Amino acid sequence: MRVVVMACGAKVLTEILAELGTGRREEAVVCRCGHRMESQGIRRKELMTILGPVVYERSRFQCPSCQATRYPGDEALDVVGTTRSPGLRRMMARAGSQSTFKDGRDDLHIYAGLEVSAKDVERVAEGIGQQMESWSEQERQEILSREEHPEPEKDIPVMYVSYDGTGVPMTRPELAGVKGKQPDGTAKTREAKLGCVFIQTSVDEEGFPIRDPETTSFVGAIETAETFGWRIYGEARRRGVARARRVVVLGDGAEWVKNLAEMHFPQAISIIDLYHAREHVSQLCRILFGSDEKWMERRRQRWWGNLDAGQVEKIILQARHVLPDNPELRKTAVAEIQYLDKNKERMRYAEFRAQGLFVGSGVVEAGCKTVIGQRLKQSGMEWTLRGANAIIALRCMMKSNRLEDYWESRVA
């Protein structure tokens, strides 16, 4: 029945399209060079649609001056330079962004009765990912070129900006010159940077912060920290950072995370994810008290308590009194202490909690898994930079609920 219904639909669609492609034009078709183009008769094009293939006839126009051609019908239907309808491209992009390209092909066959190849799904999904990236890049440039005025009406109580890195497995040529963690110094992955922005307006009865539902948006790419800085800053601007009463930057203690916070969000409260801070304290305990399991555990609990209370100085002071004699151990212990000292203002957890703020970067870490890991880090996968960035762009757009914005921008 589905096959028959689709065939009937395709027939009706053919008739509708014929009128669109060849009907009389009210306005002259003008070339880019400014000349009025002349009709050159009708050309046929086979379009793949979600109802199956349809033959479509449309007028061809040519410029008498520069010979350029245009098909106004294709422009109206958003099928310039492609034989796939927007509806089909949309389905293929979604299928290719959700799962492997082979799974995407199978899903389209089972759910929609469409016959496409895995390679087609890949090509279309990546092509659309790239188009989305240039669309959002354009939007970002436009936002960043506008003067930012601090808004008198601050209607966003707290805006969170949080970002992190996660490794994406790449093909060999994409790894040339990349330093990695393999024993010989080579890498198997490159770092994708993912950022999110979300809003908090309230706390629960116990004073714990609540993230406003549906307010989380994601941006990401495999790129330098510097380039990514403008990406996440642009996203914060798009989300109205000027209207936020308070801005919080949440991240791990990585150097680039801190640098971007200082450069782009100097007004923000900068917080190191509590769980990363705890990890560092645990590590310090292992170095200092590792020989005595029980004592180490007691110390760890005590210092975690200090950390929760925001008393980082206490930990530092006590640790400095018990530095090991072994020079190697001493060096690592001193490095951990320096980390705590350098970041102590970003570890005032009691204070942050009293203000009803989040102190964990769970949202962006979950994002690294759902936006990137689930699709790009499956076993056996190897990506090109181009392919990975296209799919990351597509998935960020999808997880930010912005797919409709994108498709609508194409119609306008």
Ligand SMILES: [Zn+2]
């Ligand atoms: Zn011309």
